[in-house]
Amino acid sequence: MADFTPEEEKHIKDEFEKVFKYCKGCKIEKNEKIIRKAFDLANKAHYGIRRRSGEPYIHHPIEVAQIVAKEIGLGTKSVVSAILHDVVEDTDYTIEDIERLFGPRISNIIDGLTKISGKFEAQSLQAENFRKMLMTLSDDVRVIFVKLADRLHNMRTLGSMPDAKKQKIASETLFIYAPLAHRLGLYAIKTELEDLSLKHQHPKVYEDITNQILDSEKQRIAYINKFTLPIINELISAGIQFNITGRPKSVYSIWNKMNSKGVPFEEVYDLFAVRIIFDNDDKISEKKQCWNLYSIITDIYQPNPDRLRDWVSTPKANGYEALHTTVMGPDGKWVEIQIRSKRMDDIAERGYAAHWKYKGINENENELDKWIKEISKLLETPESDALEFLDEFKMNLFSSEIYVFTPKGLLRRIPKGSTSLDFAYDIHSDIGNTAIGAKVNYKLVALNHVLKSGDQVEIITSEKQTPKREWLEFVITAKAKSKIKDAFKSERKKNIEKGKKLLEKRFEELDLTINSNIFRKLLAGYETQSKNDFYCKIGRGVVDLTDVKKIIAKKSKNKWIRYWQLQVKKTTKPKKKKEKAEKISKNKNKNQKIELTETLDNVNFKIAKCCNPIPGDDIIGYLDDNEGVTIHKRKCKEAVKLMSKYGNKIVTPEWKSQKLYSYLVSIQLFGIDKMGIVNRITELISKDLGVNMRAISFNSTDGVFDGRIDLYVYHTYDLNKLISNLKKISGVNKVHRIEN
Ligand code: MN
Numbered sequence: 001m002a003d004f005t006p007e008e009e010k011h012i013k014d015e016f017e018k019v020f021k022y023c024k025g026c027k028i029e030k031n032e033k034i035i036r037k038a039f040d041l042a043n044k045a046h047y048g049i050r051r052r053s054g055e056p057y058i059h060h061p062i063e064v065a066q067i068v069a070k071e072i073g074l075g076t077k078s079v080v081s082a083i084l085h086d087v088v089e090d091t092d093y094t095i096e097d098i099e100r101l102f103g104p105r106i107s108n109i110i111d112g113l114t115k116i117s118g119k120f121e122a123q124s125l126q127a128e129n130f131r132k133m134l135m136t137l138s139d140d141v142r143v144i145f146v147k148l149a150d151r152l153h154n155m156r157t158l159g160s161m162p163d164a165k166k167q168k169i170a171s172e173t174l175f176i177y178a179p180l181a182h183r184l185g186l187y188a189i190k191t192e193l194e195d196l197s198l199k200h201q202h203p204k205v206y207e208d209i210t211n212q213i214l215d216s217e218k219q220r221i222a223y224i225n226k227f228t229l230p231i232i233n234e235l236i237s238a239g240i241q242f243n244i245t246g247r248p249k250s251v252y253s254i255w256n257k258m259n260s261k262g263v264p265f266e267e268v269y270d271l272f273a274v275r276i277i278f279d280n281d282d283k284i285s286e287k288k289q290c291w292n293l294y295s296i297i298t299d300i301y302q303p304n305p306d307r308l309r310d311w312v313s314t315p316k317a318n319g320y321e322a323l324h325t326t327v328m329g330p331d332g333k334w335v336e337i338q339i340r341s342k343r344m345d346d347i348a349e350r351g352y353a354a355h356w357k358y359k360g361i362n363e364n365e366n367e368l369d370k371w372i373k374e375i376s377k378l379l380e381t382p383e384s385d386a387l388e389f390l391d392e393f394k395m396n397l398f399s400s401e402i403y404v405f406t407p408k409g410l411l412r413r414i415p416k417g418s419t420s421l422d423f424a425y426d427i428h429s430d431i432g433n434t435a436i437g438a439k440v441n442y443k444l445v446a447l448n449h450v451l452k453s454g455d456q457v458e459i460i461t462s463e464k465q466t467p468k469r470e471w472l473e474f475v476i477t478a479k480a481k482s483k484i485k486d487a488f489k490s491e492r493k494k495n496i497e498k499g500k501k502l503l504e505k506r507f508e509e510l511d512l513t514i515n516s517n518i519f520r521k522l523l524a525g526y527e528t529q530s531k532n533d534f535y536c537k538i539g540r541g542v543v544d545l546t547d548v549k550k551i552i553a554k555k556s557k558n559k560w561i562r563y564w565q566l567q568v569k570k571t572t573k574p575k576k577k578k579e580k581a582e583k584i585s586k587n588k589n590k591n592q593k594i595e596l597t598e599t600l601d602n603v604n605f606k607i608a609k610c611c612n613p614i615p616g617d618d619i620i621g622y623l624d625d626n627e628g629v630t631i632h633k634r635k636c637k638e639a640v641k642l643m644s645k646y647g648n649k650i651v652t653p654e655w656k657s658q659k660l661y662s663y664l665v666s667i668q669l670f671g672i673d674k675m676g677i678v679n680r681i682t683e684l685i686s687k688d689l690g691v692n693m694r695a696i697s698f699n700s701t702d703g704v705f706d707g708r709i710d711l712y713v714y715h716t717y718d719l720n721k722l723i724s725n726l727k728k729i730s731g732v733n734k735v736h737r738i739e740n
Pocket of ligand 1: 060085150
């Protein structure tokens with residue numbers, strides 16, 4: 001093991017001592033003692049080891065500790081953890097050693113960091129590691145801060161890595177760590193991570209943009225000076241202490257804009273932004289100070305009212321506070337101005353750690369805690385696949401937010417693009433699971449309605465509602481997705497249990513015992529793939545056990561039963577009796593051997609999409625060349641065409657068994673938009689046992705509403721009864737089934 005030179009030894013010591021400069025709390029005697037103890041251990045453990053770049057390995061943990069103290073603003077425990085973060089991973093020391101020497105809190109953090117060590121192999125392993133990291137989040141959020149500092153230092157020193165590894169680390173950084181830093185409000189770190197990723201992934205692009213920035217720097221500064229001079233004069237005469245900067249855009253953000261908007265560098269770079277940071281004045285509230293500055297600036301330059309962002313009254317979830325406005329500057333250029341207090345700026349640049357510095361770490365639940373709770377809740381979801389989880393997690397990381405209000409006027413933050421169903425799940429999973437529609441700003445909308453900032457949202461629920469698969473297609477929040485999936489899992493379990501019991505009971509009634517032979521018949525008879533599917537269908541009530549005896553008695557399996565039992569009575573015959581009659585008898589003869597029940601065994605049949613018939617409707621069947629049957633309503637236009645062209649291929653099936661399956665139909669309602677009318681409508685439908693509501697949507701204009709409700713019914717009888725009851729509600733003028 002090669003020793004270090006005296007110069008190297010001195011350099012190590014000097015770098016380590018810097019940590020105390022960056023962290024005030026670390027200088028307290030008992031803290032200093034433990035930090036020195038950690039350094040001594042790490043220095044010994046990594047002694048003689050060098051990084052790829054050739055420098056002693058210990059520089060890495062020391063610099064991670066510096067980042068943690070200086071750039072994130074954390075205290076002793078985090079500094080100690082940073083110094084020790086690679087000890088268990090890379091040396092002979094165990095986690096037990098750490099616990100014995102430094103106590104459980106620190107060993108817990110080190111344990112979390114070790115589990116998520118950068119040694120990612122397959123993508124799924126990477127996801128799994130990431131998941132582990134997030135799980136430790138709930139124990140101690142410092143794990144993630146130290147991990148980010150570790151990643152930042154690795155990115156800063158990525159140059160000496162082989163190219164393949166560079167690409168991998170850089171893309172991983174862009175994929176997960178930069179968004180994570182952003183979510184935690186560590187803007188400076190996020191920006192640096194992005195720039196470094198770009199630098200290693202697309203060195204040429206990075207160089208080009210950097211050069212272009214340098215080329216246009218002079219012009220930019222000249223413009224910013226011209227723009228800020230009047231503001232500076234006014235602020236000084238108003239006696240405000242402030243700092244004004246022309247904020248340079250990051251290389252990555254320029255590149256990103258050029259790509260996403262397909263515009264050249266000049267166009268992106270031509271957007272100017274200025275930041276004004278004022279000193280906190282104890283006599284005036286920060287909010288008042290912000291608006292005071294706003295007022296001074298907009299006396300000079302005309303603001304664009306559409307571009308005012310007030311994150312002072314409602315901070316972002318990651319803690320960001322500031323007042324943004326865009327004004328028309330000289331030469332007709334829009335300039336964005338960010339107004340912040342010193343405290344706000346600290347949070348904006350360094351995130352929550354800085355927040356704690358002001359508020360005290362043990363404050364009541366802050367936004368970060370809330371966020372961590374959300375993440376922990378997600379992690380509770382059993383069986384959720386790691387990769388899927390990573391996707392969903394990322395989805396939440398990236399989404400920007402909108403603000404909506406509850407009926408009581410409480411503000412809630414939800415990701416941009418959220419639907420009313422996302423909102424329902426955001427409030428409570430029970431509300432999500434039973435939601436049938438929503439009122440947005442007092443207007444009725446469907447569950448897939450996309451919400452906008454400022455909307456007031458009330459969710460309409462029905463006890464009979466259950467989560468639907470298609471919901472997964474339009475919810476966007478990870479919470480809603482996982483809760484819907486959960487509901488399916490637990491619902492299925494419940495239904496299987498229930499179905500099992502129902503079947504046993506039914507067999508007791510029939511005085512039969514279930515054996516595997518009977519089960520095979522049942523599965524075939526009800527066209528079900530597995531035992532559990534079958535139980536589940538019974539439990540859900542979509543399989544009716546009335547016909548069990550018949551099915552068992554049947555010799556051959558009968559595919560018809562999958563939907564209903566059909567009996568072909570006769571072929572319809574329009575005119576030209578003689579000619580047709582011949583054909584029909586021919587047909588009949590042809591079909592005779594395979595007639596009625598037996599014949600139809602092998603027929604596949606479909607319900608026509610054009611008219612969507614249900615039991616009780618007057619129907620016809622159309623036999624195609626492969627002897628499959630398509631069922632149409634008799635009055636369906638398509639059916640009329642078929643009857644006129646292919647009379648010999650038309651059969652008249654009869655609905656034999658009902659209440660075996662329910663069918664989807666839609667009804668449309670018109671009426672006067674009275675107070676509470678929708679509640680009365682939904683209540684009526686909920687109480688009706690023959691009907692199950694699937695979706696509801698209402699539009700209201702000028703006091704008149706029109707609505708559409710999708711329902712499952714067993715028979716036209718149920719539907720007609722419901723329609724006549726709906727018509728009785730005062731205010732409802734017209735109700736009809738949507739036929740096509
Ligand atoms: Mn490390």
